[in-house]
Amino acid sequence: MVAAVLGAAVLHAAWNALAKAIPDRRIASALIGAASVPVALVGIGLLPGPAAAAWPYLVVSGVLQTAYLLLIISAYRHGDFGTIYPLARGTSPLLVTVVSVTLLGDRLTFLELTGVAVVSVALCGLVFARGRPAAGSWRGPAMAVATGVMIAAYTVVDGVGVRLSGAPLAYAAWLFLLHGTLVFAVCAVLYGRGFAAGLVRSWRPGVLGGLLSLAAYGIVLWAQSRSPLALVSAMRETSVLFAVGIGAVVFAEKVTARAVAATVLAVAGIALMKLGA
16 A cells, blocks of 8 residues: 555656646646546446535535646746645645634644644745745745645535535546536637647647546545555655655756755655644
């Protein structure tokens, strides 16, 4: 199980790297989103539908996940992969924890409180890992944080929706269909003329990225059915470390000792939050 979840973490970082490698964010988003639609249709044909109470959550999540995909790929156009990815992934569990305490009345364990503090320090360190950012370089990190907000939002929405659905796999299939169709339509409108030609130019990395995303999600679902959720979630966040390595090797990004330390600290903090839950 450990090897499978670590493999899912690699796949998650890999599809994000493919998204960064595609020059146009709208084409990348459209292809990665659309790749899930055929698989979703198969699932919908084989599974009973989710309960009616889950549909409002499905629709809201589909919109949030469309915004998430557009934001993260846009952020990659304005910042290093090894910085944007950890910021987006690290912001999300931090926000989910804060919302659960302030709005849902949850109580934090000592490990969770420690994890919140560690992640907060790590994310600040990551932003300033190469010194104070220049005036025009805040756009990428700001979009990464906004991406983390979207991840946190759809995580909370899906957490309620999937419980109301009575059929988690059917919920996931319909969500992939709604999200994939919506993001493709939005990107087509944003791109305008030449959209089809852009799809043809970049279809290979885009479709591959979408399939890797599906594979990563499927592995995590399988692992969650056999092991504690907190443990699986904590191990999944090692994708942040793989992202820093991909940034250095594939995109020739400069990796400072402070950036590595901040990234490792973020993973440790996320793990404490997950394991303390």
